[in-house]
Amino acid sequence: MNRPIDFYFDFSSPYAYCASTRIDALGAEFGREVDWHPILLGPVFKQMGVAPLVDVPIKGQYALHDFARTAALFDIPYSHPERFPVATIGAARAMLWIDAQHGPAKAREFAHAVYRAYFAEGRDISQPEVVLAEARGVGLDAEALAQGMQQDDIKAALKSGIEAATARGVFGAPFIFIDDEPFWGFDRFDYIRKWLQRREQGAAT
Amino acid sequence: MNRPIDFYFDFSSPYAYCASTRIDALGAEFGREVDWHPILLGPVFKQMGVAPLVDVPIKGQYALHDFARTAALFDIPYSHPERFPVATIGAARAMLWIDAQHGPAKAREFAHAVYRAYFAEGRDISQPEVVLAEARGVGLDAEALAQGMQQDDIKAALKSGIEAATARGVFGAPFIFIDDEPFWGFDRFDYIRKWLQRREQGAAT
Numbered sequence: 001m002n003r004p005i006d007f008y009f010d011f012s013s014p015y016a017y018c019a020s021t022r023i024d025a026l027g028a029e030f031g032r033e034v035d036w037h038p039i040l041l042g043p044v045f046k047q048m049g050v051a052p053l054v055d056v057p058i059k060g061q062y063a064l065h066d067f068a069r070t071a072a073l074f075d076i077p078y079s080h081p082e083r084f085p086v087a088t089i090g091a092a093r094a095m096l097w098i099d100a101q102h103g104p105a106k107a108r109e110f111a112h113a114v115y116r117a118y119f120a121e122g123r124d125i126s127q128p129e130v131v132l133a134e135a136r137g138v139g140l141d142a143e144a145l146a147q148g149m150q151q152d153d154i155k156a157a158l159k160s161g162i163e164a165a166t167a168r169g170v171f172g173a174p175f176i177f178i179d180d181e182p183f184w185g186f187d188r189f190d191y192i193r194k195w196l197q198r199r200e201q202g203a204a205t
Numbered sequence: 206m207n208r209p210i211d212f213y214f215d216f217s218s219p220y221a222y223c224a225s226t227r228i229d230a231l232g233a234e235f236g237r238e239v240d241w242h243p244i245l246l247g248p249v250f251k252q253m254g255v256a257p258l259v260d261v262p263i264k265g266q267y268a269l270h271d272f273a274r275t276a277a278l279f280d281i282p283y284s285h286p287e288r289f290p291v292a293t294i295g296a297a298r299a300m301l302w303i304d305a306q307h308g309p310a311k312a313r314e315f316a317h318a319v320y321r322a323y324f325a326e327g328r329d330i331s332q333p334e335v336v337l338a339e340a341r342g343v344g345l346d347a348e349a350l351a352q353g354m355q356q357d358d359i360k361a362a363l364k365s366g367i368e369a370a371t372a373r374g375v376f377g378a379p380f381i382f383i384d385d386e387p388f389w390g391f392d393r394f395d396y397i398r399k400w401l402q403r404r405e406q407g408a409a410t
Contacts, residue, residue: 048262057253058376062387073399171263182267187392194278 004033008165008175009111010041011088011125014067014078015186017115019174021076024108026189030196032178036108038092039162041085041173048171052085070186077120086118086126089158090149094131096157097148098140109138209238213370213380214316215246216293216330219272219283220391222320224379226281229313231394235401237383241313243297244367246290246378253376257290275391282325291323291331294363295354299336301362302353303345314343 005027009016027034045052054060064080071078091114099107113134117123123130131149132142148154165175169182176183176192183192210232214221232239250257259265269285276283296319304312318339322328328335336354337347353359370380374387381388381397388397 048264050261050264056255058371058374059253059255062374062376062389065387066389069400070396073396073403166263169263169267171267182270184267184271185392187390187396190395191275191278191392195274198278 002030002032003179004035006037006177007034008037008039008170008173010039010173011091011111011114011118012085013041013173014080014119015070016174017078017119018070018074018076018186019176019189020111020115022074022186022189023174023176026192029193030200036095036104036111037161037165038088038095038111038158039165039170039173040089040092040158042087043162044166044171047166054084071119077116079120079122081118081124082122083124083126086124088125090128090131091125093149093154093158094135094145096161097145097151097154098135100154100157101144101148102140106138106140110135110140113138207235207237208384209240211240211242211382213242213244213375213378215244215378216296216316216319216323217290218246218378219285219324220275221379222283222324223275223279223281223391224381224394225316225320227279227391227394228379228381231397234398235405241300241309241316242366242370243293243300243316243363244370244375244378245294245297245363247292248367249371249376252371259289276324282321284325284327286323286329287327288329288331291329293330295333295336296330298354298359298363299340299350301366302350302356302359303340305359305362306349306353307345311343311345315340315345318343 005023007019007023009020023034041052053063068078068080095107095111095114098110114125114131117130117134118125125131125134128146132146135145136142168177172184174184174186176188178192178196181195210228212224212228214225228239246257258268273283273285300312300316300319303315319330319336322335322339323330330336330339333351337351340350341347373382377389379389379391381393383397383401386400
């Protein structure tokens with residue numbers, strides 16, 4: 001039995017958005033489920049003492065260009081958000097509550113909707129009403145979610161999830177572990193493919 | 206006539222080393238020559254106020270692992286240097302002198318030898334005698350080079366080459382421009398391929 005792939009993402013990361021459109025297909029190629037783990041990059045960067053990518057001089061300008069270009073090259077709908085980055089704590093908590101109440105398939109459906117809303121449809125997912133509208137759009141009870149995402153156990157689950165991620169070495173998004181092999185970035189998808197193919201062939205890499 | 210691809214690299218960058226083994230083939234696929242531009246990342250990082258990758262907590266550890274893994278996945282000989290990173294000003298100046306005296310083909314041959322020496326053969330390319338030995342190995346007069354690489358015009362050429370690179374937006378290595386489209390990283394080679402293919406097909410990306 002293959003262990004699931006662990007997929008860490010922040011709803012405000014363009015490269016993680018790109019990855020979210022491909023990660024399940026990548027897992028399926030190699031007979032692996034994917035566990036989706038929403039995290040927040042804010043606390044992660046704070047702990048590392050680094051600035052968000054777009055705030056780095058020169059590199060930030062390149063990144064803005066590369067986000068849109070990457071999406072275009074992979075035929076992923078993309079329109080750079082007017083407000084960027086935004087707080088995604090609400091969306092992340094909502095996903096954890098949906099996962100706990102309705103299972104991972106529904107949580108993933110919600111995640112796709114949130115990503116599309118932010119990166120393709122110009123909606124500000126830092127606003128609770130936007131998060132709730134996306135939940136409603138995938139058939140969920142928005143009132144129950146509004147209460148659920150405020151529960152202490154959900155807040156604690158996100159906090160401990162982020163702590164567990166950083167303890168494991170996560171320092172950006174998307175971040176992927178296959179067994180315990182770490183891969184950072186949507187641009188590592190082909191590397192993952194090569195790595196898994198060699199593994200299946202029993203080669204040491 | 207297609208404009209040449211501009212390839213910026215530091216002799217101490219593992220990802221640029223990987224790129225150096227593939228860039229000419231990539232150019233050839235699309236009928237483009239490649240202009241090789243040695244630069245130094247030290248002054249570039251200083252100007253940006255950022256730390257070298259391996260000095261960043263957590264990310265640095267990942268990078269060390271990713272260097273070797275990337276090389277392995279692409280069948281590029283790699284053995285992480287005992288001293289890393291090292292000063293590459295001598296190697297860069299040497300390459301500029303060789304290019305001026307013997308043309309780009311010989312300069313490229315020398316660059317491949319220097320990269321191999323550092324990343325595959327455990328030699329410390331910050332040492333002038335190592336640089337000279339690699340030059341001798343590709344049939345060059347090491348004594349002439351020893352003098353040539355100290356010439357004021359060569360020193361000035363490296364300095365102005367780095368200034369031109371940063372003015373153009375170079376903030377890391379490998380850094381590649383195709384016409385004026387910037388690509389940062391060995392992990393952008395497939396993106397470059399997609400981008401050029403779409404361009405040939407006349408698509409707007």
